[in-house]
Amino acid sequence: MPTSKITVYRNGNPAKNIKVTLEYSGFSQNGFTSPEYTNSNGVAFIEHSSTGNATVYINGQSKGSLNTPGEDIYYL
Numbered sequence: 001m002p003t004s005k006i007t008v009y010r011n012g013n014p015a016k017n018i019k020v021t022l023e024y025s026g027f028s029q030n031g032f033t034s035p036e037y038t039n040s041n042g043v044a045f046i047e048h049s050s051t052g053n054a055t056v057y058i059n060g061q062s063k064g065s066l067n068t069p070g071e072d073i074y075y076l
Helices: none
Strands: 003-010 019-025 030-032 043-047 052-058 061-068 071-075
Touching: 003 019, 003 052, 003 061, 019 043, 052 071, 061 071
Parallel strands: 003 071
Antiparallel strands: 003 043, 019 030, 019 052, 052 061
16 A cells, blocks of 8 residues: 655654644545554654545644655644
8 A cells, every 4th residue: 555654843853643644635536544643753654545646734734735655744
């Protein structure tokens, strides 16, 4: 199953226990992935059955987009 890696930092440090989800919207794919939480390194690994462009949500707020599978870094 494809997996995307999202890393989250807060005040320059890895942010732990941050909820991360991806949202797919399009003709053949629609909906959210199951939420994953960042580990002590600020990393969340999100498995998804869809691929392509997805909106990244961190703690329920849209923070950007990601071409999946892929990886990105976000700062709170």
